[in-house]
Amino acid sequence: MDNTAYIYDAIRTPRSKGKKDGSLHEVKPIDLGAGLLNALQDRNQLDTSYVDDVIMGCVTPIGEQGSDVAKMIVQNAGWDESVAGVQLNRFCASGLEAVNTGAQKIASGWENLVVAGGVECMSRVPMGSDGGAWFQDAAFSIDTSVVPQGIGADTIATLDGYSREDVDAFALESQRRASHARDTGYFDCSVIPVKDVNGLVILERDDFIKPDTTMEGLGNLRASFEQMGRMGYDDIVVKKYNTLDRIDHVHTAGNSSGIVDGASAVLIGSERAGKDLGLTPRGRIVAGSILARDPIIMLAAPGPSARKCLQTAHLDVSDIDLWEINEAFASVALRYMRDLDIDPAVTNVNGGAIAMGHPLGATGAMLLSTMLDELERRDLRRGMLSLCVGGGMGISCIIERN
Secondary structure, three states, X not given: OOOOEEEEEEEEOOOEEOOOOOOOOOOOHHHHHHHHHHHHHHHHOOOHHHOOEEEEEOOOOOHHHXXXXXXXXXXXXXXXXXXEEEEEOEOEOHHHXXXXXXXXXXXXXXXOEEEEEEEEXXXXXXXXOOOOHHHHOHHHHHHOOOOOHHHHHHHHHHHHOOOHHHHHHHHHHHHXXXXXXXXXXXXXXXXXXXXXXXXXXXXOOOOOOOOOOOHHHHHOXXXXXXXXXXXXXXXXXXXXXXXXXXXXXOOOOOOEOOOEEEEEEEEEEOHHHHHHHOOOOOEEEEEEEEEEOOOOOOOOOHHHHHHHHHHHHOOOHHHOOEEEEOOOEHHHHHXXXXXXXXXXXXXXXXXXXXXXXXXXXXXXXXXXXXXXXHHHHHOOOEEEEEEEEHHXXXXXXXXXXX
């Protein structure tokens, strides 16, 4: 038998506003994750004692998401007591890092079946509440010229010449594509409704999407990071990028990713696992990559990480049928397409985080389920997934249909 990391299933919850008035605010992280594990078990008639490990990304591992939330989710789902669990944090890459790590476990031959994904309940555990040097160590921030991510996104727009109209137009198209995909049923295969303890459905579909978005409405929004820039962050950036005399602050709440709740889970296994359990693979993980670039601008590494991933897989840009770049900010996606010289028509074809939101630790694995469904729907072969990551990192993964 080979050492291929096969994808047997990939699911996610719907995404909803990560505030107290969001639809999923009443749901604990361990319940959100356990619902997906139960769905994997039911959909695949899974003998859970066969699962070696559950790997969950979580960017704010504190409070209800603290400790080893993955193992708590396993126990909450009632899975066999032999199943291990581990929480990992690579900022926004965490969900895809979990997938890549799971694939490595399978490819090494050390394990036969893992679940990889993530959970982030941003309405219950606020972003940044776990602290760390970025937020709490002034000496570190000064010495390393740390700036907020939004300043980095505006810097990319300034360097590349993306106007407010450019980023708003991208955001509008994300809303249009996501609304169409949701309402046409493109997400139905992978989205698992969230239910309460009585089995009643709390949320069945993504409800963060704003289908009535217009260019006029987007244009009326205030720049989110202009005031921060005036506090001295713009000066830090201009000091390094001395060809700039100022930063154009073009990003707003309308063309940046939304704060939402959500979870994801991907069932990854060996050929042996499939034979033992009677599972049919839907695809395979071809290669993954991680690297870092400028930590000040912070968000420019997805393109280079995708090229590294292609190199690892001995593939070219032309070998990829569909591309998915997490829409942390519109300029990140625009830079990605420019770096790789790829067509917007095959990039984020069903919208992205600007429309649907970005549940930090879960997003990377969510992209995989969306991509796999779309490859199947279009009868295409390969997809590339990429995310920008705090600290200047970029992560990518290539999947291929069987």
